[in-house]
Amino acid sequence: MPTDTLPPWLDARAIDNALSREKAPDSAELTDILDKSLALEPLSIQEAAALMRVCESEDLARLLAAADQVKQKVYGDRIVLSAPLHISNHCGSECVYCANRRGNTTVARKYMTPPEMREAGRKLIRQGHKRVILVSGQLPNADVEYLAEAVSVLYTVFDGLGEIRRINVSVGPLQPEEYAVLQSVDVGTVLIYQDTYHEQSYRAAHLSGPKSDYQARLKAADTALQSGVTDTGLGLLLGLGPWQYDLLAVMLHAAHLTRVYDAGSRTVSMHRLRPAPGSSFAAPYPVSDGEYLRCVAIMRLAVPYTGIVLTTKEPAGLWRDGCNAGCSQLLTGSVANPYESWTEAPGEKVPFPIGEDCHVDEVVRFLLEEARHLPSFCTACPRLGRSGSEFLSMVQECGMKSQCGPNSIASFMEFLLNYATPYTRQLGEKLIAEKLDGLPEQERGAAERLLQKVRSGRMDEFI
Ligand code: SF4
Structure with a gap:
């Protein structure tokens, strides 16, 4: 109603x-x-x-x-790469399009254990990831302690050549004290996707359980920011409602957060509804490839300072076009199947729907082939404690280009030296040389000093 x-x-x-x-x-x-x-x-x-x-x-x-x-003016050439990590698919909600929905009997249920989280973390690190987004189902009493434990476990995984340096979480609405628990373990951005703002479509797709509370979802980012969370991210599941309505609504939401909290929305994630195991729900408002690209571009034009996040679940040609139309971040390289015991035997139930499971090296190579995007694993801002309004001010002063240029190049070189295949490394080093040539003198000097340190074996270098 x-x-x-x-x-x-x-x-x-x-x-x-x-x-x-x-x-x-x-x-x-x-x-x-x-x-x-x-x-x-x-x-x-x-x-x-x-x-x-x-x-x-x-x-x-x-x-x-x-x-x-x-996008170039605000973020330069960088495309930031993050990995989604599904840690639990227990869920108390019945969202008709989702594999995790409570009534779905075609998937096995699972909470990843701390040793399994460590193994998953090691797999992500070995791919070169530094940024992770934790994803789980939504229980009536959201499992904040479990989520906080996962964050703590993953921050302490070290695999010889690296560690995870930034962990964001995708969650439903929480109580103020629950957001405080997440803050206490140094969570990065708290992502609260409305999926669709179109009330009728929302109610038709979210039948019961905590996520069926449309109003609570709308208020969640306010509660988070009032409770001390410094960065929130918004998101759409395009296809659930009319995309035109959803785009304008998420703009109003981001503008509200900027007006009231001075921090805005750190990111807007733009994913399309996809078929899920155990769901025959078809998108009520299908979004064609062309419309999707237009959505990405309009969102970039509408909220210039906000990170626009796409996923490599989209066909490669499309996310690559998205990177040329305003996207600044890509989700990829999920180890949705972190256990050796998992199989693809017909009929076997698997706990997590496989999603953004491209290997990072492959995605980096795709980006390099365009010879303009700089894949970035930079985590300098969280390392320096820069978040919320401080981060926004830096972006608005276009500091993203002057500071992040050298930092991104250094983080990318760290990836190339330690994780990339020889061919990707060759392409990457060539691109870095070209990017250096194009930098103003001061930035170039800063980048070269950082590169020297990375080449000598130092990690996590930034200015
Ligand atoms: S709350 Fe989230 S995980 Fe649970 S069924 Fe709905 S969309 Fe899926």
Whole structure:
């Protein structure tokens, strides 16, 4: 039953009004909107709705190119790589599209044990990962202690050549004291995906259990930030609701967080609904590849300072195009199957749906083939305790380019020397040489000093 008590920032009428526009912007209006975004000003929902109506292929090409330019201005060439790690699939919710849903009898249930977490952590480290996102189901009493234990265990895994340096968590709404537990173990960004803001679609897909509480989900980022969490991330599961509505709603949500907490949303994750084991639910609002790319680009143009996160669950051609249209982070290299005992025997139940299971080396190679993206494993900000509004200020002053350029190059070289296959290393070293040539003198000097240290065997070097 739709409610009339939406939080004030989620103005459904304003979204509907913006979406009632049918006309494509003419060339002058399109130029004005793109120029505003290129000046790194967030767009209004009316401007974003206008971009949704662009239909001429030339205009669409301008839109995608501008999104790429905005990404370059704020983040430079970097694409940050993180691995999702599924640690539990027990869940008290019945979300019709999800393999973890309580009523799904086709998957085995599992809590990863601390030794298994260590083994999974080692596997991620051996691929070269430094950033992990913990994923689990949602129980009526969210297992915060379990999550906190997983974070502590993973931060202490060391595999000779490296460690995990940043752990973000994807969770449902928690109580203030539960967020404090996560903070006490040094969790990074707390990701709370609304999946769809379209109330009717949300209620149709989330039948029972904690996640069926649409309102609680909407309030969760506020509660987290009020409870001392410094970084939150928002997310969409495109296909659950009308994507046009969801894009405008997540913009309003991010604007609200910026206005009230000065921190905004650190990231917006943009995943498409995919078939899940044990679910015959089809996306009510399917999003084509072309629409998906447009979503990515509009989101980048609308919220210039926010990290846009895609996943290598998407076809390779598409996530690569996404990296040229505003994406700044990729989820990949999941060790969804961390146990030697797992098999792919027909009929055998597996605990976790296999997802972003590309090997990092392969993803890095794909990025390098474009000869422009710099895969980054940098964790300098968390190492320096830079988060929340401090991080946002740095991004707004375009510090991402001047400080993160050298740091990203150093983190990438650490990957190439310690984890990459010989061919990837060869491509990577060539790209680093080219990137160095293009850097201003001061940044180049800083990057070369860092590279010297990394080449001499030092790790975790940054400025
Ligand atoms: S709460 Fe999350 S894990 Fe559980 S069924 Fe819903 S989407 Fe899946």
